[in-house]
Amino acid sequence: MGSNSFTGSIPNTLGSLTLLQRLYLGINNLTVESSTPELRFFTALTNCRHLEEVIISLNQFNGILPDSIDQGQRPQWNRQFEQHASYMDSNELTGPIPTPIRGLQNLDCLYLEHNRLQGPIPDDLCKLTKLGDIYVSNNKLSGLKPTCLGDLKSLRRLYLDSNNLTSMILPNSWSLKDLLGLNLSTNSLNGNLPLDVGNMKVITQLDLSWNQLSGDIPSTIGSSQSLVNFSLVHNKLQGHIPQSLGNSISLEFLDLSSNNISREIPMSLETLRYLQYLNVSFNKLQGEIPTGGHFMNFTAQSFMHNDALCGVARLQVPPCRSNKHQQSRSKNVPLLKYI
Template sequence: MFTGSIPHALGSLRFLERLHLGANNLKGESSIQELSFLTSLTNCKRLRILYLSFNPLIGILPISIGNLSTSLQLFGASTCKLKGNIPTEIGNLSNLYQLSLNNNDLTGTIPPSIGQLQKLQGLYLPANKLQGSIPNDICQLRNLVELYLANNQLSGSIPACLGELAFLRHLYLGSNKLNSTIPLTLWSLNDILSLDMSSNFLVGYLPSDMGNLKVLVKIDLSRNQLSGEIPSNIGGLLDLTSLSLAHNRLEGPILHSFSNLKSLEFMDLSDNALSGEIPKSLEGLVYLKYLNMSFNRLYGEIPTEGPFANFSAESFMMNKALCGSPRLKLPPCRTVTRWSTTISWLLLKYILPTIASTLLLLALIFVWTRCRKRNAVLPTQAESLPLATWRRISYQEIFQAANGFSGGNLLGRGSFGSVYRGTLSDGKDVAIKVFNMQEEAAFKSFDAECEVMRHIRHRNLIKIISSCSNSYIDFKALVLEYVPNGSLEKWLYSHNYCLDILQRLNIMIDVALAMEYLHHSCSTPIVHCDLKPSNILLDEDFGGHVGDFGIAKLLGEEESMRKTQTLATIGYMAPEYGSNGIVTTRGDVYSYGIVLMETFTRRRPTDEIFSEEMSMKNWVRDSLCGSVTEVVDANLLRGEDEQFMAKKQCISSVLGLAVDCVADSHEERINMKDVVTTLKKINLTYLASSY
C-alpha cells in the first residue's frame, strides 16, 4: 500500500542486488516526465533484479536506463502507465534474461537494439501502442523462449527468421495489423507450445507443414483472411488442447483426422465456408468442452454421442442443411431402413404402369398451375428460413439481462427506441434494441428489421441472436450481437478517442464489404437507406459492422428501384431519395460517400460551415483541386510527420473516391463492387509507401 514517489536515495545502496517494489501505488515525481529515480539506480553496480510492475508510475523511460548495471537480469515494469518510446539504449543491458513492459502506453517502434540482448529468454511487450514492423533484429535473440507482442499496432510481415529461434516455445502476435502470409519457416518450430496470430490481416493457405508442430498445445489463427482447406495432417497434433480457425475464408470438409486430437478441449471453426458433414468420429473427443461450427455450409446429421450430447444450438447455427435432435432446434433427420427400402421397391414395381399412364395428365396440370401463378414470386431458401430458430428468449430473461432497462445499461437512443447492454443467463453479452411502441412507425421498423435480418449473413453486419414480441405488455425487442467499442460516431467526435488513418481506412473497407454484400450477393438486393456513422459499430479489433435496418428495403425480382415515404437522415440521403422518395442501391452509395468524407474530415454533413452554397461534397471536391490539407482531420495529417506525403496521397485518393460516390445523378455513381476494389488498392498502396 506504499504511495508517493520512489526516492532517489535508493541509489546510494551500492551493494543492492534485488529491488522489488511491485504492486503498490508508487508514482513518478511529476506527470509524464522521465522517471529520474531510474538514473539514480545506475549507481547500484550489482543490481540483478529490478521489479516495478503494477505501480501507476505514469512516466517515460529515460535513456539512462542503458546505464543500469550490466549485471541486470530482470527488468519488470508492466502495468505502470509508461508513456513514450522504448529507449534504444535498452540494448546495453547485455545480461538481461527477462524484459517485461506489457500493459502500458508505449508508442513508437520496437528498437532494433533489442537484438543486442543475446541472453534474453522472455520479451513481453503486449498491450501497448507500438507501431511499425517487427524488426528482424529480434531473430538475434537465440535464447528466446517467450515472445509476446500481441495487442499493439504492428504492421507489415512476420519475420521469416523467427523460425530460426530453436528455443521458442510461446509466440503471441495477435491483435495487430500484420498483413502478410504466414512464413513457412514458422512451421519448422518443432518444439513450440503455443502460437497466436489471431486478429490480423494474414492471407494465404495453411500448409501441410502445420502437422510438424507435434507438441503444440494451443493455436489461434482466428479473424484473418486465410483461405483454402485445412491440411489433413492436422490430426498429428496429438497434444493440442485449443484450436481456433474462426472468422477466415477456409473451405472444404471437416476432416476425419480431427478425431485424432484426443486432448482437444476447445475448437472454434465458425464463420468460414466449410462444407460437408460433421464426422461422427468426433464423438471420440471426450475432453472437448467448447465447440463452434456455426456460420458455415455444413449439412447432414449432427453426431449425438460423447461431447455432442452437451453442445447447444449456438454451436451449429446458420449452416446449410444440418439436422439433428429437437433440442438443437433443427429439423429431424430422415432415416431409411432395409424394410422400408424393400416395401418401396415392391410398391414401385406394381404402380409403375399407373405412373406412366398418368404422366401426361400430371404434366398438363403442372403447366396449368404454372400459367396461373406466372406472376407470383416464389420464396427463396433464405426467405423460407425462420427468423430465429436457434434460440428463444423470453421478456423476463431480456428484462433481467438489461437490469430492468436501467440507465446504467443504456447504450443509446434512436428514432424508434433505445438500445441497452445486457448479459443473458448463459453469460453472453448482447445489445437489446427495445422499440418504442408509442411510435406508430416503430411497428413497421421492427417488422422491417426482422424481415431484412432473416435474409443476411456477413461478418461485417451486426448479427441478430433472437427477437421478442409480447402483445400482452406491448413489447417488441431485438437481441443483437454486442459490439464493445461503440459507434464510429463516438470515435470520430469524442475528445477521449482517436482513430488513426489505417484504422479509419480499414473500417470503411469493412463497411464497403457489407454494403457490397447487401447489394450484390443477396438473393434479394437490400437497400439500407440510413447509412451513417452512428449505425456503424466497431468490435474489439476495430472492425466495422453495419447495423440498424429499421427502414431498409428489399428490392424484389426485376425491381431496380422503389418509392417510399420513409425518410432517412438529413445530410446522408441521396437527392433522389429526399425529393422523390426513390430507393435504389445507388442511394446507399451516396450515403457511403458522405460517411467516407466525414470519416476523414471529421465534419458532419450538417456542420454549420455548410449551407446551400457550400455543401460537404462541394467542399471536398474543391479541396481536391487545391489543398486537401485544409479539409482533412488535423489528427491525421501534420507537417512534421515522417509519412506526411504517403498519408496525404492516401487521403486524397479516399476523398476522390468519395466524390465519385456522391454524383448528383444516381446513374453516374459507381457501385459498391468498384468501391471495394478501389479502397483495397488505396490500402495496399499506402502500406507499401509507409513501411
C-alpha cells in the same frame, strides 16, 4: 517495489546499483520524465551488469524505448545466468521496437503486449537465439511477419495477435517443432494453411482466428495430439472438417465458426473425450449432427446458421430422414463418399 502506489519517474540513480539482478516495479503509477519521451532510465540500467529481469508492467509509461536498451548486455556481462527477461507489458509505450535489441543475447522472455508500439517486427529478434517467449499482442505493429522467426528453435510461445500484420502464412512458420503456443489472431494474414502445420507435435494452443486464411483445413492437424485449444474463427476457409481431428485427443476447445466449410461433421469428433467447447456455426455444413461423446452436451448455438444440418430437436435443426427412406432413394441416387 511492485504493487504499490508509486508515482513519478524511475530515477536514473538506480544505475548505481551495480550488483542489481532483479528490478520489480510493476503495478504502480510510474510515468516517463516530462523532459523527454524516452524511457531514459533504461540507459542508466546498463551499468547494472548482473541484471537479469526488469519488470515495469502495468504502469503509465507512454514514452518510447531508447535505442541504448542493448548496452547492458555487452559481452563483458556476467553470463552465469541463463534466464534474462524483460516485462514491459500493459503500458502505453509508443514508437517501434528498437532494433538494437539484438544486443540482448541472453534474453529469453520479451513481454511487450498491451502497448501502442508501431512499425514492423524487427528481424533483429531472430538474432536472439535464446529467446523462448515473445509476447507483443495488442499493439499497432504492422507490415510482414518476419519469416526468420521460423529459425528460432528456442521459441516455445509466440503471441503476435491483435496487431496489423499482413502476409501469407509461410511454410517456415511451422518448422518450430517444440512450439507450445502460437497466436496470430486478429491480424490480416492470408494464404493457405500448409500440410506442415502437423509438424508441431507438442503445441497446446493454436489460434489463427480473425484473419483472411483460405483453402482447406490440413488433414495433418490430427498429428498434433497435445493440442488443447484450436481456433480458426472468422476466416475464409473452405473444404471439409478433416476426420483426422479426431486424433487430436487432447482437444478441449474447438472453434471453426464463420467460415465456408461444407460437408458433414465427422463422427470421429465423438471420440474427443475432453472436448468441452465446440462451435461450427455460420458455415455450410450438412448431414447428421453426431450424438455420441460430448455432443450430448452441446447446444444449438454450436451448430446454427448452416445449410443442411439435421439431428435431434433440442439442436433446433430438422430431423434427419429415416434410414428406410434413404435406402429407397439409394437405388436411384448414387451415394457420395466423403474423405
